[in-house]
Amino acid sequence: MKRLFLILSLILLSSNAVFAEKLPIKIAPAENISTAYDQIELGDYLKFKVVNDVYYNNQIFIKKDTPILVKVDFLSDNGWVSDNAEFDSQHFITKDATGKKIAFESNLSINGFELLKTKGNRFAQFFNYIGSIARGKEIDIKYGIDNPIFTIWMNK
Numbered sequence: 001m002k003r004l005f006l007i008l009s010l011i012l013l014s015s016n017a018v019f020a021e022k023l024p025i026k027i028a029p030a031e032n033i034s035t036a037y038d039q040i041e042l043g044d045y046l047k048f049k050v051v052n053d054v055y056y057n058n059q060i061f062i063k064k065d066t067p068i069l070v071k072v073d074f075l076s077d078n079g080w081v082s083d084n085a086e087f088d089s090q091h092f093i094t095k096d097a098t099g100k101k102i103a104f105e106s107n108l109s110i111n112g113f114e115l116l117k118t119k120g121n122r123f124a125q126f127f128n129y130i131g132s133i134a135r136g137k138e139i140d141i142k143y144g145i146d147n148p149i150f151t152i153w154m155n156k
Contacts, residue, residue, distance in 0.1 A: 022153045023061065025106075026051040027068055029148065033141040035077060035085040035112070040139075045069040050094070051149055056156055060097045068094040070108065084112040085139045092152060106152040112137030118148035 030047040033040065040046070048070050054062040074088035089108045096102055115137070141148060 021056075021156045023054055023056060023156050025054050025062065025068075025152050025154055026149050027070075027152060028150070029141045029143055029146075030067060032143050033110075033139060035075070035087070035139040040072055040075060040087060042072055042075050044072045045093075046072065046089075048150075061156075062094060062102075063097050066094055068092055084137045086111045087139065092154075102154075104154045106154060108150055108152050110139055110148075110150070112139045115139060115141065115146070115148060118146055 027048040028051050030049040033046055046069070048068045050062050050064055050066045050068055053060050053064045069092065070089045071091040071093075072087050073090050074086075076086045087110055090105050091103070092106060092108075093101065093103050140146075
């Protein structure tokens, strides 16, 4: 029985999933993203872009500015008493440096309150922080003005 357990343990430890390398991919929105006025719905694909070149085995695996589609898997509107809007995603689609389509899963969660940290004038954001106590913040990313960067991980 001990030998069987040892053999099964060795098989599990030597599997590819255990030793898979995780590549960090930094992404930024490539379009306006807002939960105000029901602009985002469950199942939508949002456009992002890769911020930096992604290397694997000392070669460019995904080029900078490559579009990446992010599927909205969970969506929560804002509400009263600091109930901030949020969306989660686990499904991503992009292309590698050779143009081959890649679909992978990772975790990405974007919260309206957390986005306040990425806004421009910090002093002007004081009122947004205070206002979020009564009413939670919407997700409101203006392309070209706001520059939040998110990190997702790809198993390779």
